[in-house]
Every structure is written in C-alpha cells, then in structure tokens.
Amino acid sequence: xxxxxxxxxGVAQGCIYGLIALGFVLIYKATETVSFAQGxxxxxxxxxxxxxxxxxxxxxxxxxxxxxxxxGVFGVALxxxxxxxxxxxxxxxxxxxxxxxxxxxxxxxxxxxxxxTDTHTLAVPYAxxxxxxxxxxxxxxQIVVIGVTGVxxxxxxxxxxxxxxGLAMQASSQNQLAAYYMGIxxxxxxxxxxxxxxxxxxxxxxxxxPITFVHANMGFIGLKAFPAAVVGGFxxxxxxxxxxxxxxxxxxxxxxYLPEGFxxxxxxxxxxxxxxxxxxxxxxxxxxxKV
Amino acid sequence: xxxxxxxxxxxxxxxxxxxxxxxxxxxxxxFLLAAPWVIEEYWxxxxxxxxxxxxxxxxxxxxxxxxxxxSLGHAAFLGVGAYTQAVMVNAGLPxxxxxxxxxxxxxxxxxxxxxxALRVKGIYLGMATLAFGFIxxxxxxxxxxxxxxxxxxxxxxxxxxxxxxxxxxxxYFLCLVVAVGATLAIVNLMRxxxxxxxxxxxxxxxxxxxxxxxxxxxxxxxxALSAALAGIGGALxxxxxxxxxxxxxSIIQSIDxxxxxxxxxxxxIHGAFLGAIFLxxxxxxxxxxxxxxxxxxxxxxxxxxxxxxxxxxAFVLFEPMGLYGRWLKVRAYFQLFPFYRRGLFKRxxxxxxxxxxx
Numbered sequence: 001x002x003x004x005x006x007x008x009x010g011v012a013q014g015c016i017y018g019l020i021a022l023g024f025v026l027i028y029k030a031t032e033t034v035s036f037a038q039g040x041x042x043x044x045x046x047x048x049x050x051x052x053x054x055x056x057x058x059x060x061x062x063x064x065x066x067x068x069x070x071x072g073v074f075g076v077a078l079x080x081x082x083x084x085x086x087x088x089x090x091x092x093x094x095x096x097x098x099x100x101x102x103x104x105x106x107x108x109x110x111x112x113x114x115x116x117t118d119t120h121t122l123a124v125p126y127a128x129x130x131x132x133x134x135x136x137x138x139x140x141x142q143i144v145v146i147g148v149t150g151v152x153x154x155x156x157x158x159x160x161x162x163x164x165x166g167l168a169m170q171a172s173s174q175n176q177l178a179a180y181y182m183g184i185x186x187x188x189x190x191x192x193x194x195x196x197x198x199x200x201x202x203x204x205x206x207x208x209x210p211i212t213f214v215h216a217n218m219g220f221i222g223l224k225a226f227p228a229a230v231v232g233g234f235x236x237x238x239x240x241x242x243x244x245x246x247x248x249x250x251x252x253x254x255x256x257y258l259p260e261g262f263x264x265x266x267x268x269x270x271x272x273x274x275x276x277x278x279x280x281x282x283x284x285x286x287x288x289x290k291v
Numbered sequence: 292x293x294x295x296x297x298x299x300x301x302x303x304x305x306x307x308x309x310x311x312x313x314x315x316x317x318x319x320x321x322f323l324l325a326a327p328w329v330i331e332e333y334w335x336x337x338x339x340x341x342x343x344x345x346x347x348x349x350x351x352x353x354x355x356x357x358x359x360x361x362s363l364g365h366a367a368f369l370g371v372g373a374y375t376q377a378v379m380v381n382a383g384l385p386x387x388x389x390x391x392x393x394x395x396x397x398x399x400x401x402x403x404x405x406x407x408a409l410r411v412k413g414i415y416l417g418m419a420t421l422a423f424g425f426i427x428x429x430x431x432x433x434x435x436x437x438x439x440x441x442x443x444x445x446x447x448x449x450x451x452x453x454x455x456x457x458x459x460x461x462x463y464f465l466c467l468v469v470a471v472g473a474t475l476a477i478v479n480l481m482r483x484x485x486x487x488x489x490x491x492x493x494x495x496x497x498x499x500x501x502x503x504x505x506x507x508x509x510x511x512x513x514x515a516l517s518a519a520l521a522g523i524g525g526a527l528x529x530x531x532x533x534x535x536x537x538x539x540x541s542i543i544q545s546i547d548x549x550x551x552x553x554x555x556x557x558x559x560i561h562g563a564f565l566g567a568i569f570l571x572x573x574x575x576x577x578x579x580x581x582x583x584x585x586x587x588x589x590x591x592x593x594x595x596x597x598x599x600x601x602x603x604x605a606f607v608l609f610e611p612m613g614l615y616g617r618w619l620k621v622r623a624y625f626q627l628f629p630f631y632r633r634g635l636f637k638r639x640x641x642x643x644x645x646x647x648x649x
Contacts, residue, residue: 028414034414034417082604082608085608086607086608086611089611089638091413091414092361093607093611095361095414095417096549096550096553096603096607097603097604097607097608099546099549099550099600099603100599100600100601100602100603100604100607101600101604102600103596103597103599103600103603104596104597104600104601104604105600106593106596106600107593107594107595107596107597107598107599107600108593108597109593110592110593110596111592111593111594111597116592116593117592216593223421223425223542226418226421226422227418227422230415230418234414234415260433261429261432261433264425264429265425265426265429267422268421268422268423268425268426269422269426271418271419271422272407272419272422272423272426275407275410275411275415275418275419275422276406276407276410279407279410279411279415
C-alpha cells in the first residue's frame with residue numbers, strides 16, 4: 001500500500017516533468033533545438049496566472065486560459081524577436097540564446113519590487129481536497145495534474161499525427177530546406193511552435209503552483225525535465241510523458257528506499273544509463289544518414 | 292596593410308607570424324610580469340582570477356571551440372580538481388605533486404564522461420555532461436569524510452619546495468606561470484596533427500572519419516585534456532578562494548564557464564582570455580553602474596542575472612564570434628582602411644537538417 005502511495009506521488013510529480021519535457025519535445029520536433037528557457041517560461045506562466053487573479057481580479061477559471069493564451073502570445077513574440085534572426089545558424093547558438101532568455105526572465109521577475117523575491121500561493125479552488133481510496137490518500141492537486149497531462153498529451157499527439165499543421169511541423173524539423181520547397185511556411189511554423197511550447201509551459205506552471213508555490217526560482221525544476229525528455233527520446237511526444245513518469249517514480253522510490261541524497265541524483269543516473277544503453281531514448285527513432 | 296611573404300613551409304606554423312606579434316606579446320608579457328608593482332592589490336587579485344578562469348576556459352575552448360563537443364557540466368571537473376588539490380595540500384603534499392594529481396584525476400574523470408560522447412552527440416551529449424555535473428556536485432556534498440560536505444573545506448596555502456606562497460604577489464606569479472604554460476601547450480597542440488584532428492572532427496565527423504581519424508580516441512583525448520585543464524584551473528581556484536563548498540561547482544558555474552567561451556569567441560585561444568576578463572570584470576561594472584541607476588532597478592536582486600542574459604543574447608545575435616571576432620573586425624577595418632566592406636565577415640546561412648539523421 002505504501003508502495004502504491006509512493007507511486008502515485010511519483011506519477012503526479014512525473015507528469016509535471018513530462019509537461020515541461022513536452023515543451024522541449026515540441027520545440028525539438030519542429031526546430032531541432034533545445035530550449036533551456038522552458039523552465040523559466042513555466043515560472044513566468046505561473047506568475048502570469050497569479051497576476052491575473054490578484055492584480056486583474058479575474059476568477060480562477062478565467063485566469064487560467066488568460067495566462068495560457070498570454071504565454072502563447074509571449075512565446076510567438078519571443079520567437080519573432082530573438083530566435084528568428086539567427087535561424088539558420090548552428091543549433092548551439094540557439095541553445096545559448098535560450099540560456100540567455102532564461103537568465104533575463106528569471107532576473108526580470110526577481111526585479112519586480114516586493115513580488116519577485118517572495119513566495120506566493122496560487123489560490124486554486126481544489127486546494128487541500130483529498131480523495132481516500134481505502135488507506136490510499138490522493139490529493140486533488142495530484143489528480144488534476146495527472147488528468148490534465150493525459151488530455152494534453154493525447155491532443156498534441158493527435159495534432160502531430162493527423163493535422164496538416166502537425167505534419168508540416170514534422171517536415172520542417174527534418175529538413176528545413178526541403179520543407180520550404182514544398183510550400184511549408186517554415187518561419188511561421190517556428191513561431192507557432194514556440195507559442196505552443198510557451199502555452200504548455202504555462203499549463204505546467206499553473207499545475208505545479210499549488211504543489212510547490214510560485215517563486216522566481218521554480219524554473220529550475222526544468223533541469224529535471226531534461227532527463228525525462230532524454231529517457232523518452234527527444235523527438236517523441238508520448239516519450240516525453242513516459243520519460244517524465246519514469247523519472248518521477250524513480251525519484252519517489254529512491255527517495256524512500258535509498259540513502260539520503262540519492263533522490264536528487266537518481267534522475268541523472270537513470271539518464272546516464274539510458275544514454276549509454278539506448279541513446280535515442282525509449283521512443284526515439286533511429287535513422288542513419290547517407291553520405 | 293601587412294603582407295607576409297612566405298619563403299618557408301615552417302612559416303605557416305610558426306608561433307609568431309610576424310614582428311608585430313613578437314612586439315605586442317612581449318609588451319603584454321612585460322606588463323604581466325610588472326603587474327604586482329604597477330596595479331593595486333585588489334585589481335591584482337582580480338587579474339589572478341582572470342588567469343585562473345582563462346586556464347579553465349582554455350580547457351573548455353579545446354572541447355567546445357575546437358572539437359565541437361559542448362559540455363554543460365564543466366564545473367564538475369573544476370570541482371574534482373579543486374577538491375583533490377585541497378585534500379592533498381591539507382595532507383601536507385607539495386604543491387606541484389598535488390597540482391599534477393588534480394589534473395590527472397580530472398582527466399581520468401573526463402575520460403569516463405567522454406565515454407557516452409562516443410555514442411551520442413549534440414544535445415544528448417549536453418544532457419550527459421549536465422547529468423554528470425549534478426552527480427558530482429551531489430557526491431561532493433555527501434562524501435563528508437573527505438570533502439567536508441556542505442559545511443565546506445578550507446584550503447591551506449600552496450607550498451613549493453618548503454617555500455609557502457602566502458602573499459597575493461607570489462600566488463599571482465604561480466598562476467601566471469601555469470596560465471602561460473597552459474596557453475603554450477594549447478597553442479602547440481593546435482598546430483600539431485592532434486589539434487588538426489580535433490578541428491576536423493568539429494567541422495565534420497563523417498569527413499574526419501574518412502580521413503582516417505579515429506573518432507573515439509580523439510574525442511576521449513579531447514575530453515581528457517579539457518578536463519585536465521579544468522582540474523588544474525580548479526586547483527588554483529581552490530587556493531585562491533581558500534574555502535570550498537559544493538555549491539560553487541553547480542550548474543550555474545557550468546553555464547558561466549560556457550558563457551565565458553561563447554562571449555570570448557568560440558574557436559579562438561584569445562577567446563578564452565577575453566571571456567575570462569569579461570566574466571571577472573562584468574560584475575564589477577554592474578556594481579559600478581548600480582549607483583547611477585534608480586534604486587528600484589539598481590538595488591534589485593535580479594539585476595546581475597538580467598544583464599548577463601541580455602549580454603549573452605546580444606552576443607549570440609550580433610557577434611557570434613564573440614569578443615575576439617569583434618576584435619578581428621576592428622583590426623581588419625584599420626588594416627584595410629578605407630577598403631573595409633560590411634559583408635567581409637558575413638555569416639554563411641545554412642538550412643538546418645535533422646541531427647536525428649546523422
């Protein structure tokens with residue numbers, strides 16, 4: 001029973017990792033770069049939700065979509081202003097750029113007087129409620145996290161598999177030039193993908209907010225989402241969620257059964273083992289390049 | 292304009308290409324030798340930090356700038372070197388022996404980390420080194436019997452053949468010797484066949500392989516050398532800072548190191564030094580600028596991070612070759628005056644192809 005309890009909390013935590021990893025995968029799938037700003041976008045999304053509720057006085061059910069849409073627009077703007085000018089440069093430039101964007105976002109939030117340095121609570125209507133199944137205790141936050149992650153993942157998977165937009169995104173990821181020749185508006189797609197990733201980050205931030213509170217450094221959890229993305233395979237949407245679940249449960253179990261200290265590094269040990277054994281992840285495709 | 296008439300094949304690989312090099316580097320050398328008597332003690336300490344970071348930067352430059360393998364966990368090698376040095380010096384071993392051990396142990400660790408590099412590339416390698424960095428940081432914090440854990444470890448001053456180097460001046464000269472040695476080593480490495488192999492791997496693995504370069508051996512070698520330099524830098528860092536704690540070697544430090552080589556200019560030895568100067572001088576400039584800003588901005592906690600981020604974004608967008616690239620442009624402008632054209636250093640745009648297909 002205790003094991004089951006641990007598994008449930010691990011799964012809930014893993015869903016958060018998975019959601020952030022989903023952002024990585026979206027950007028990776030469409031533009032073949034990795035965004036280190038994803039965790040910080042999540043933080044800004046959570047602050048956005050907080051601002052909508054406290055400053056603007058929106059009700060909860062309005063501030064959630066407001067924050068998500070707001071972050072989506074922010075993501076599109078970010079791509080237009082910062083990422084697009086260096087499109088076509090080595091992928092590592094974009095990685096450094098997103099590190100810079102992460103620094104700026106974190107610094108900018110910290111610089112807001114009296115708000116940036118504090119820890120806030122996001123008043124969600126389901127806070128504190130628990131569901132009891134026999135001896136098993138599941139909090140409402142965990143159920144919401146798991147449910148939303150499932151729905152979101154299914155939606156995105158369907159989009160990439162069946163919609164023209166998703167197919168176009170995949171095509172432009174594999175070969176920008178060829179996609180461009182086929183009439184795919186590569187630049188506009190990249191903008192959309194960044195918007196989508198920022199929106200997903202906002203959802204992750206809003207889901208995480210009731211569990212860990214809202215503060216400027218909550219974006220560092222994004223560093224644990226990298227292992228999730230790698231374990232699942234960087235280019236696979238279901239892989240991101242599965243990877244997140246693996247990392248979350250490994251973390252929860254090692255926190256309980258292994259000596260102190262292993263909880264924090266267990267995800268990284270898993271990812272190292274994974275990289276040595278199966279570098280493309282559980283769901284990654286293996287293709288060879290022809291010269 | 293300067294025209295170099297080549298009359299000998301060896302001229303292509305000479306250290307000093309022409310008289311100007313000899314003159315300016317001699318001047319720089321004289322300044323560095325005279326520095327303790329010329330500049331204030333505070334700035335001498337900062338200069339020592341620049342030299343230490345430059346040694347680490349040279350290591351990372353070898354890996355990221357010349358071999359094209361990006362490490363997001365270089366602070367781990369720094370940490371391994373620093374702790375090795377601290378433990379050995381505190382046990383009473385002489386400085387040179389401890390320094391050699393710090394370098395060798397870091398190199399050994401680097402080879403282990405290099406192993407996944409043989410199978411993965413690009414962002415996956417970044418992930419592997421990132422994961423490794425976290426593991427080392429945690430190990431430093433948990434292995435309390437050796438490292439003192441989170442409460443930290445104080446470091447004795449270095450002793451050289453019974454001579455204790457305690458003052459700022461003496462330690463400065465020690466760092467200068469190590470930094471000059473490391474620079475010469477890297478410069479010479481880069482004009483040897485090994486260095487050329489590294490650059491070939493960076494430019495195209497497939498073509499390097501077809502030219503008969505053993506990828507696994509050279510990548511491991513690059514990791515080992517890079518880690519060794521980071522370890523030596525870490526050893527000096529341990530003496531300079533005199534107190535070690537695991538959070539000094541966190542992901543933030545790794546990113547700072549990467550920022551250093553990118554801002555300095557990837558793929559140039561000057562870049563390591565320019566980046567180190569940037570990394571040390573920037574916080575001072577921010578501290579100076581604070582007083583001239585309104586309190587709401589100047590005293591805010593996030594100012595430094597924001598400025599770092601903006602500078603990094605500006606460099607990637609407008610000057611991807613870093614400070615050294617900017618210097619090359621300025622130099623070309625004056626050398627070619629008045630014939631400099633804007634398109635001279637124009638970057639070649641490429642359409643991105645999938646990494647997954649490699």
